[in-house]
Structure formats: C-alpha cells, structure tokens
Amino acid sequence: MTPDHPDPDRALYTISVAAQLAGVSPRTLRSYENLGLLAPTRTSGGTRLYSDNDIVRSRRVTALVDQGVNLAGVRRILDLQDENTRLREADTP
DNA sequence: TTTCTTACA
DNA sequence: TGTAAGTA
Numbered sequence: 434m435t436p437d438h439p440d441p442d443r444a445l446y447t448i449s450v451a452a453q454l455a456g457v458s459p460r461t462l463r464s465y466e467n468l469g470l471l472a473p474t475r476t477s478g479g480t481r482l483y484s485d486n487d488i489v490r491s492r493r494v495t496a497l498v499d500q501g502v503n504l505a506g507v508r509r510i511l512d513l514q515d516e517n518t519r520l521r522e523a524d525t526p
Numbered sequence: 527t528t529t530c531t532t533a534c535a
Numbered sequence: 536t537g538t539a540a541g542t543a
Contacts, residue, residue, distance in 0.1 A: 448529070459529085460536060478543075480529060530542075 443484055445474070451483035455491035462491060468504060470494050470511065 448459045451473075455462065462483070465471040471490060473481040483491075493514070497507045 458536075460538090463530090464536080478529090479531095528543105532541095533539090535537095 445482040445484055446488070448481050448483065451481075451488060451491070454488050455495070457491060457495055461495075465491060465494055470507060
C-alpha cells in the first residue's frame with residue numbers, strides 16, 4: 434500500500450500554515466531551522482515552504498524536546514530515525 | 527498583510 | 536519563546 438505517485442504535486446505550506454499543522458509557533462519553526470533540525474525549501478524571494486515531511490519532522494522534534502531530550506540528543510535520534518528509514522526503503526523497495 | 531532577519535528580555 | 540523594528 435505505497436502508491437508511487439498518488440499525488441505528484443506534494444503540498445507545500447507557508448510558515449503560518451505549517452506552524453498550525455505542526456502545533457507550534459512560526460518562531461519555533463524558524464528556530465528549528467536555525468538549529469539545523471529542519472530544512473524547508475525557499476522561494477526565490479526567500480519565503481520558507483514546508484512539506485508534509487517537514488511537518489512530521491517538526492512534530493518529532495517537539496515530542497523529543499517535551500520528553501526532555503537536549504539538542505545533541507534530538508539530532509542523534511533524528512539521524513538514527515532517518516537512517517532506519519533509509520535502510521527500510523533499501524530492503525523493501 | 528505576511529514573511530524575513532536581527533535582537534532583547 | 537514572544538515580541539519589536541525595519542524590510543521586501
């Protein structure tokens with residue numbers, strides 16, 4: 434059940450919408466990016482555009498921080514989760 | 527009006 | 536993290 438292109442045009446959100454979807458403030462999303470935890474794309478004008486993956490990533494960061502994990506810990510866990518995802522994709526293409 | 531950066535508390 | 540200033 435993993436359709437290849439059910440919707441070729443993935444949704445992108447401006448920071449205000451992304452913040453609502455992620456349950457945080459725009460200030461927090463910018464902060465995550467400054468910390469190197471998030472990498473939303475930018476328009477030619479410089480406006481951040483958040484993908485659904487950016488939203489879920491934000492939620493993971495928020496969840497970890499809520500649990501008391503520090504910056505180093507969040508980076509580490511995110512890297513491990515990403516690597517785990519890559520490995521799964523390599524095993525089940 | 528919204529977003530951007532920088533900066534202060 | 537919230538808010539303000541000054542822009543684009």
